[in-house]
Amino acid sequence: xTQDVAVDISLGWWRKMVEIRLxxxxxxxxxxxxxxQGTTHLCQGQEAVCVGAIGAMAPEDYLTITYRGHGHAxxxxxxxxxxxxxxxxxxxxxxxxxxxxxxxxDFSRGLIGAxxxxxxxxxxxxxxxxxxxxxxTDSVALTFFGDGGANIGTFHEALNMAAVWKAPVVFxxxxxxxxxxxxxxxxxxxxxxxxxxxxYGIPGRIVDxxxxxxxxxxxxxxxxxxxxGDGPTLIEAKTYRFRGHSxxxxxxxxxxxxxxxWKERDPISLLGDKLAAAGHLSPDDQxxxxxxxxxxxxxxxxxxxSAPYPALEEIEDYVYAx
Amino acid sequence: xxxxxxxxxxxxxxxxxxxxxQAVLAxxxxxxxxxxxxxxxxxxxxxxxxxxxxxxxxVERYGPERVRNTPICENTFxxxxxxxxxxxxxxxxxxxxxxxxxxxxxxxxxxxxxxxxMSGGQCAAPVTVRSIGGATGRFGTQxxxxxxxxxxxxxxxxxxxxxxxxxxxxxxxxxxxxxxxxLVIEHKGLYARKGEVVRGDAGIAEIGRAEILRPGxxxxxxxxxxxxxxxxxxxxxxxxxxxxxxVIDLRWLRPxxxxxxxxxxxxxxxxxxAEEQYHHGGWGASLISQLTxxxxxxxxxxxxxxxxxxxxIPYSPPLEDTIVPSTELIASTIREAxxxxxxxx
Numbered sequence: 001x002t003q004d005v006a007v008d009i010s011l012g013w014w015r016k017m018v019e020i021r022l023x024x025x026x027x028x029x030x031x032x033x034x035x036x037q038g039t040t041h042l043c044q045g046q047e048a049v050c051v052g053a054i055g056a057m058a059p060e061d062y063l064t065i066t067y068r069g070h071g072h073a074x075x076x077x078x079x080x081x082x083x084x085x086x087x088x089x090x091x092x093x094x095x096x097x098x099x100x101x102x103x104x105x106d107f108s109r110g111l112i113g114a115x116x117x118x119x120x121x122x123x124x125x126x127x128x129x130x131x132x133x134x135x136x137t138d139s140v141a142l143t144f145f146g147d148g149g150a151n152i153g154t155f156h157e158a159l160n161m162a163a164v165w166k167a168p169v170v171f172x173x174x175x176x177x178x179x180x181x182x183x184x185x186x187x188x189x190x191x192x193x194x195x196x197x198x199x200y201g202i203p204g205r206i207v208d209x210x211x212x213x214x215x216x217x218x219x220x221x222x223x224x225x226x227x228x229g230d231g232p233t234l235i236e237a238k239t240y241r242f243r244g245h246s247x248x249x250x251x252x253x254x255x256x257x258x259x260x261x262w263k264e265r266d267p268i269s270l271l272g273d274k275l276a277a278a279g280h281l282s283p284d285d286q287x288x289x290x291x292x293x294x295x296x297x298x299x300x301x302x303x304x305x306s307a308p309y310p311a312l313e314e315i316e317d318y319v320y321a322x
Numbered sequence: 323x324x325x326x327x328x329x330x331x332x333x334x335x336x337x338x339x340x341x342x343x344q345a346v347l348a349x350x351x352x353x354x355x356x357x358x359x360x361x362x363x364x365x366x367x368x369x370x371x372x373x374x375x376x377x378x379x380x381v382e383r384y385g386p387e388r389v390r391n392t393p394i395c396e397n398t399f400x401x402x403x404x405x406x407x408x409x410x411x412x413x414x415x416x417x418x419x420x421x422x423x424x425x426x427x428x429x430x431x432x433x434x435x436x437x438x439x440m441s442g443g444q445c446a447a448p449v450t451v452r453s454i455g456g457a458t459g460r461f462g463t464q465x466x467x468x469x470x471x472x473x474x475x476x477x478x479x480x481x482x483x484x485x486x487x488x489x490x491x492x493x494x495x496x497x498x499x500x501x502x503x504x505l506v507i508e509h510k511g512l513y514a515r516k517g518e519v520v521r522g523d524a525g526i527a528e529i530g531r532a533e534i535l536r537p538g539x540x541x542x543x544x545x546x547x548x549x550x551x552x553x554x555x556x557x558x559x560x561x562x563x564x565x566x567x568x569v570i571d572l573r574w575l576r577p578x579x580x581x582x583x584x585x586x587x588x589x590x591x592x593x594x595x596a597e598e599q600y601h602h603g604g605w606g607a608s609l610i611s612q613l614t615x616x617x618x619x620x621x622x623x624x625x626x627x628x629x630x631x632x633x634x635i636p637y638s639p640p641l642e643d644t645i646v647p648s649t650e651l652i653a654s655t656i657r658e659a660x661x662x663x664x665x666x667x
Contacts, residue, residue: 062409096442105441112408112445117432123398124433127405127413134361134387135410154428157398164393318439319478321446321501 005216007280013055013212014275017047017268018290020071022297023080027070027087027101031247035305036087040101041068045242048267049174050075052215053142053237056223062110062128062141064121067102068174068241069114072144076109080297084304091310098315110139119152121145122171126162129169129226140168140226142219148179150193159200159234168226170219171234174209176241181253194236202232209239210265240265335522343513345487346376346452348521349494350414354384357412360498361388363399364416364452373418374454374513396426400451404433407503408445414498420455420469420507434503435478446501452494456509456548456598457646462637468547470507470597471604474575480504480529481575485550487517489573492527500529509547509598530577534586538566541592541660544583544609546572549596549627549647556653565660575605580612587613591621592659596652601628622662627655 024044030036043050046068054075057063065072073083078094086093087101094106102116112128115121125143132139149155150173162169173193177184190196197204203225207218215237222233240262244251251259275281281289340348353360362380364372368389371378381389392399396417403413417423423430430451437447457466470483480502484490490508497504519525532544535554543553550571557567568586572579587593593613595606610624627647629635635645 064405094442095440095444098442099440103440105444107408107441107444112405113437113441117428120401120428120433123401123429124405124408126398127402127407128409129405130402131406131409131411134406135359141405153395154398154401157393157395158401160393161395161398161402165390315439315442318441318443321438321443321448 005213009055010271010275011281013051014268014271014281015289015293016051016075017212017271018293019080019297020047020051020074021268022293023074023083024070026297026301030088030301036101038100039246039248040087041246042243043068043071043241045262045266046174046176046209046239047071048212048215048271049172049209049237049239050144052212053172053219055216056220057142058139060110060137060139061223062112062125062132062139064113064115064125064141064143065104065111066114066121066145067116068146069104070101073104073106073111073114076106076111078104078106078109078111080300081303084301085307088304089309090304090307091314092304092307096315096318097310098318119145119149119154122154122158126158126167126169129162129167130165133168138227140170140223142170142172144172144174146179147173147175147177147184147188147193149173150196151187159197159202159232162232163200163202166229166231168229169232170222170226171232172219173234173236174239175236176239178241178245180245181249192236194234197234202234204234204236207235207237209237210267210270212267212271335520335524337518337520339516340487340519341513342484342487342490342515342517343374343376345491345519346494346508347378348519349491350377350380351383352521353495353498354380354388359410359412360414361390361411362414362416363390363392363403365392365394365418367391367416372416374510376513396422397429400426400429400449401433403449404429404437404447407447407449408437412448412498414450414452417451417453419461419465420453421464421467423453423469423472430473430479430505431476435476439478447503448501449503450494450497451505452508453505454508454510456511457635457642458511458548460637460639460642463634466635468507468509468598470546470575471599473505474605474608478503479576481507482573483507483546483575484509485512485545485547485571486535487515487519488525489527489533489571491519491521492525493573495525496527496529499526507547511548512551515551527573530574530579532573532579532582533571534568534582535571536567536569538568538590540566540590541594541656542568542570542583542586542590543594543596543652543656544570544572544606545596546575547598549598549652552647552649553596553652555649556656559649559653560656565657567656572605578605583609584613584616584618587618591619593624594652594656594659595624595626596647597626597628598646599629600631601626602631604628622659625655625659627652
């Protein structure tokens, strides 16, 4: 799949996935130090889904993401420092420190919402897509959510409305096999969530979420379809999170060997190996990039930590627009 | 999407007598004409002028792209409106019965009021939710709530309640123009009520300002919606008995005009709240609490006329009439309070 895109694009994806992986490693560390508090939801293991899909977006497109959104924000071009600062509740954070880990938002990049309520991002994305259409632009919207989100009412309602109105939107299920602690099989009576597209008369596509090339090309096709006025697509990315649901979850509910099997399909290794085999990125080059990125991560976290907490007067203006 | 060439200019002020229903339509019409990013969504809003005929002619005038029927899914179409609002549109949604608002509780509680805040002020969310509420229509237990106090605990969400044709016009226009999300409650029992309406920009209500419907020096009544209408009728009856009752139509429950209420009660020393809702947990209890905490010198204990605390609204016509505070009940409560002297402290 990756041979379809230019080598430098693949290299960019690989670097970005490494950045996200190390960013989230750092988040764990900062959490232990008490610099990040509350909760965090890591996407380690799922990096190809957000990097591949978001790589297919145009600059003026919109996206909504979820509480598991560090990877998406970075993939959309948010710098690490404002992301770290947000997680640390600092005034230099992308949301001035009031949002935190679950609400990484950046309107300048079309990242119009990060939701801590399962399913809440879908209607908003359909609204942004309809707005783009009504304003006569050709922007589309992407909305990411988990397998758990495919069981809440807004999933069904939003797919229905988007289909009826031919909204230029792409729905992306990140099926990582668990809705919090519960296996998909215990909460959902079908194996392929993409099958639900049939009920709304739209295409449903299944993608290997560990294969970034596949993720990219499938999303690109859905975006092109939406942009052409042919309406929404539902994409189910089959993926896996290497960590538990959130900070406090050691994921002991996983059957033995499952994590190890999925780690063999680590999206970073899969793409790295391909690039190495094609002579574009040697193992030594990869090592150097890991080290270089680690330094960038450390520097960004350090800078973020040196920023002040917001003052109460500062955040009062956030409640009402004047 | 473009503005119709024959869009009427509505900046000129005119005063006309119209019904509350016509006032809603006039507000919508004027905002649709003034701003091409205004659109409206809801269930059956475009067909035959909407279920309560408040939208007559809008789809013909502004087209089906701007006056859009939706599937039955309040939570999603309000969420959709939010997505539109943060990307350059100014959507209005109609909720056919206030009783349906809780099906959209996530959109109303977690999304609309919090969206700008959580983003660190990166966006504005100018969504107007028009919700049609209120009893007396024999609509039964699940189609009769006003819902006016259900969402009082949400900084970020403006709440307006229209008691008169002028309010129906002015509050709605103010809400649509404001860059913040608003919930505007209309009372279906008032749609046929006639009154003078200042139409045009001069008729746009000031956000957060209550209106004194009738001045008086003996006692203050604070009310909303149909209860304001009935309180006014009660005050007129009582004037014949020599009592001068001041009637305040609150108009906005957020921001709440405590100043107007405090000033009035400062003069009268007596208060009756008239509310088509339960007293516990509603704006009436909150108003009495705030005034008391401000040190109001009550000349009589404040009283509330509201729905019976442990009774739901029944269909049966004579029973519905018993449950919903009548003009007579409001008048008798005012009379008792006005004749009481010596306050709570």
